[in-house]
Amino acid sequence: MSTSVLEKARELQNKARHIAEAQKDAVQQERVVRRIDEVRSALEKATGQVGIAGLLRERTGQSVDMAALVSAYERFETKSRGGLPADRVFTEAQKALETCARDIAAAIRDVWGAWARTRVSGVSSARFAALAPAERREAEVLLGAMRGHAERRNIDGIVIRSFCTAYADVQRLVEHAPIEVPPALAQLIERIDKGGLTLRDLSLDDIELLREYDQDVWISVTRKAD
Numbered sequence: 065m066s067t068s069v070l071e072k073a074r075e076l077q078n079k080a081r082h083i084a085e086a087q088k089d090a091v092q093q094e095r096v097v098r099r100i101d102e103v104r105s106a107l108e109k110a111t112g113q114v115g116i117a118g119l120l121r122e123r124t125g126q127s128v129d130m131a132a133l134v135s136a137y138e139r140f141e142t143k144s145r146g147g148l149p150a151d152r153v154f155t156e157a158q159k160a161l162e163t164c165a166r167d168i169a170a171a172i173r174d175v176w177g178a179w180a181r182t183r184v185s186g187v188s189s190a191r192f193a194a195l196a197p198a199e200r201r202e203a204e205v206l207l208g209a210m211r212g213h214a215e216r217r218n219i220d221g222i223v224i225r226s227f228c229t230a231y232a233d234v235q236r237l238v239e240h241a242p243i244e245v246p247p248a249l250a251q252l253i254e255r256i257d258k259g260g261l262t263l264r265d266l267s268l269d270d271i272e273l274l275r276e277y278d279q280d281v282w283i284s285v286t287r288k289a290d
Contacts, residue, residue, distance in 0.1 A: 099154035103140075106161035110136075113168040119221050120172060123228050124179050128171045136160035172219050180214035183231055187238070189257060190250035193277040194241035203237045204282065206230040249273055256283065 110133055117128040140157040187207055192200045213227040252270055255261060263285070274280040 095151070099151065099158075102158050103154055103161065106158045106165070110161045110165040110168065113165050113172065116220055116224070117168060117172055119224055120176060120219075123224055124176075126175045126179050128168060128175055130164075130168060132167060133161075133164045136164055169219070173217060176216075176219045176224070177214065180210070180227055183227075184210050184214050187231075187234055188250070188254075190253040191238050191241060191245050193249050193253070193279055194243045194245050195237060197278060199237050200278070203234055206234045206237075210234070246273075246277075249277055249279070253279065262288075 114130060114133065117130060121127050136157065139160065140153065143153045143156075184207070187210070189204070189207060192203045195203060207230075209230045210227055213223050213230070216223050252273060255265075271280070274283065
């Protein structure tokens, strides 16, 4: 009887130890899975920015430095060769990837802004006077969309593709303009586009010139507060 009880006690002790070991493995497994998910999430954000940088290079020819991402990956790989990485290794990798994502996004924003604004400034709205009314309205809408996309803070594939499409459409419209814009009208529209003009700054001849080429519909008049 006593032997049987002792055996049962040993069996129970062994079972408890196995349960404890299994629980330890489960906790360890949960920890690793959680850390891997955190790193994977940070990596997805970083690789997402890499994809945008690739599209930027494809559509504009402008490149963004991504050496920091390669360095972060190599550091994590090196520290993972000895088995399951410690929490500190996962945390360092996560922070490095998050920093890479932010830095790449900022670099894309800077490169994109400079390139897009240059393209916007290269489109002379004065030439729109040579277009038919419907085409002129389309060109104005497209140019407005380009300006909005050029000033975006969060750059993604939609912004890049939409801007490039609008730019190509504007170029197509202007390229097939049936007549040349009179120099006087081009200069007048450029003056207006710079802003700061009042009605006093416009002569009757200026207003007549705008009306002759249906440009008066694009001019808004507001009364200053002071």
